[in-house]
Amino acid sequence: MDYCIKNGTLVDPAAGHVGRFDLLIREGKVVEVAPELVAPDDVTVIDAAGLHILPGLVDMHAHFREPGREDKETIATGSRAAAAGGFTAVAVMPNTQPPIDSPYHISYVKEQGEVAGLCRVLPIGCTTKGQQGEEIAELGEMAAAGAVAFSNDGVPLMNAEVMRCVMEYSRLFDKPILIHAEDRYLAGEGQMHLGHWSTVLGLKGIPTLAEEVIVARDLLLAEATGARIHFCHLSSAKSVELVRAAKARGVRVTAEVTPHHLVLTDAAVDEFDTNTKVNPPLVSEYHRQALLAGLLDGTIDAIATDHAPHTREEKHREYDLAPFGQIGLETALALVLAELYHQKRAPLARIVEWMSVNPARILGQSGGDLAVGSPADLALVDLERKWQLTTADIYSKSKNTPFLGREFTGRVVMTLFGGQITHKLPDFSRPEDQRVKGA
């Protein structure tokens, strides 16, 4: 079906279109963008009056758990959650069972994404075979099969020589190395950020040093090898400072931060809610402010969810025994709007850069804009719509979020992927099949 989206406010900084624009979509692509379009008779009009039209969000860091842990999430359910959050492309981490470390696995993930058909599922390949941190995986074969990036994800490469080899070798493919920076010895058996709250709660602390030491090391390695690296979910003031300085020296580095690190602090652990147990841990207000500053000054390029589903049984237990991670696709935009847009720290165009333009660019993927000829991947957002998160709003197979019950302002009301509607709020009151005449 072809569509004409009328009367909305387009926020497409990459194409230079910010303001009142109508879009004509045919065969999955944007074919016309103009302040005032007359909809042809053979297309369906979507009245976007009062709504903002955003390029589809791109999440460069999620866990869809397939293959192996389909009880937590599948590529299909994860894609559905992505669509509900306004995402049209999601890069999925390779820490599955078995890990995604071969071209066969890459093809599998890609194909399952296509079968689901709700967003572009972008496979990330392991940097080392079996995610073991010892031998380099077949990066070239995986790139040929469609891997968009490489990462050892939650199993950091503690052996600096292995990381150096991975970086050297990765230069062949111009794919970024995504780094979960964590020194496993410094992190130890830690359960939360080391600080006032870990003392109060008696939970073993993880010092921010665990991240900073690896950020410093890998920046030096990247500088020496010329590799392109990207730091996942930064969580410390010192890490931001290190990345900022490295960028100034010309190191090929980018970085992301999660919505939950922007919104919550370690004080949220107070009631021992295991949904606050994430890795890296929620940090103190001092670090949170540094992350916001790093985002605003461009040191941090992207906002990524680190959507990490876990079953109810895994999370409903002692804090020490619960796994790290929380889901995030459905709440990402609402959290970012609350922290940055509604508090007037950043305009919508910058949020589009952090959540769509930059992640697409870092991953070398289409998306991030709605220029003529681009895929019609977009989200319609009602910035003032008030809503409260309930489990009924969660399409992910897992419900492990600390935000249940939280009230938000601003919500994705419709998502189009490749020109087709992949998500529509049930009570979105303007049926798209009703013809709306131009004013």
Place this chain on the structure above:
Amino acid sequence: MVMGEIKALVLDEDGIRRALYRLSHEIAERNKGVENLILVGIRTRGVPLARRLAEMIRQHENIEVPVGVLDITFYRDDLSLIASQPVVHKTEIPMNITGKTIVLVDDVLFTGRTVRAALDALMDLGRPKMIQLAVLADRGHRELPIRADYVGKNIPTSLREVVHVQLRETDPEERVVIVERE
């Protein structure tokens, strides 16, 4: 604290003093002296009454009768019936009660449940030779087979009424009144 409207003044300050004076003589007379006696006041208002009785006995018998304080909270039978229970205070009995004659002192005798709890509490502290009961007011409506040995004033009441004993040691005024329950 008096809750509700006062219906009748039963005893004023002088009335209380006269009633206690009579009780102090009855206690000495019944026990043929006060040598082996301990007065034990039940918290809260039984305590000042026991002290006053001891002082009166000292004046006319010229003997110091020991006074103990009994908190019966841990012995109440209604702890699980009411939503909340009273603050507990110390029980202070100055000597071993085994072989002694105890005169329990309380302000109002009503259902008898407080006295039952006091008897249990005393039994746990030792084996007295005898326990007697002195009350300033007996308002009837017993729920247990308990009676007082010494009564300052019998006050016939209905169940809708409450008898308040107010003493200068614990209250702004000194009097015994009947109040209609709110």
Place this chain on the structure above:
Amino acid sequence: MPGLHRKDLLGLKDLTAEEITLILDTAEPCREIFARELRKMPTLRGKTVVTLFFEPSTRTRTSFEVAAKWMSADAINITVATSSVVKGESFVDTAKTIEAVGADVIIIRHAMAGAPALLAKSVKAAVINAGDGAHEHPTQALLDLYSIRRHKGRIAGLNVTIVGDILHSRVAKSNIWGLTKLGAHVTVVGPPTLMPPGLEELGVRVCYNLDEALEGADVVNVLRIQLERQKKGLFPSIKEYSRLYGINKARLDRLAPDALLMHPGPANLGVEITEEAAEDPRSVIVDQVSNGVAVRMALLYLLTGGGREDGLLH
């Protein structure tokens, strides 16, 4: 309105100074029971008190059981091997089973911080934290507070020094909350590797030199050093720890004659405290054990509904 208006006791962090004082006041009449020949009161007849211990502890468990029995509650002990929990036996499931057999109060000891909070959310019974990981051990702190008040007559304004492994100590944590809420000046002292961050924010003076920390102390609370910490490299040897942070006669002699020496027990004699020091007249270590029963009796009474002025009958 006085009263412990809560279902559970998970930590002293959550209590007000008034609530702590109410518990200590209620412990006074409970303490009298030690002077009696017949140590039994009918208060909790028909109530079932379960001690659910995922960590071995003879002292705390016995203290709770004695408290429950002296108040005529039925006390049932369940000791669960921690290993079976880690193996995947659901903690929440275990807790619900225990409640289903009729527990009115569940007293829980667990190696992991937050386990009592998880239990409290899962059951209707009152939950008392008998020590969870390095989080809190509120009844130990209450008995420490009670012991201080009993011997010094007050808590406000006193200088209290806590010595040892503060990082892993739930006793230290609960004591800090209780003491600061009641107006004491708290100093903690121990090796830097056993000192957690953020203590100053709790209103505590942090010190690394024992002799400095003992100066002007009215109360010295010596923590048990877990000998296995040494194997993890947090301090080099028992001998060195003992020399730097051990309480001995020479150090005691520099304290005021009316100072108090406390230890939550069981003490590693000759390590954090010498036997001679533990037997000093200023030591109230043995008295602490009796006070522990009194404080736990008070808590059982208060958490099963006691301690409110509005309950007065007439």
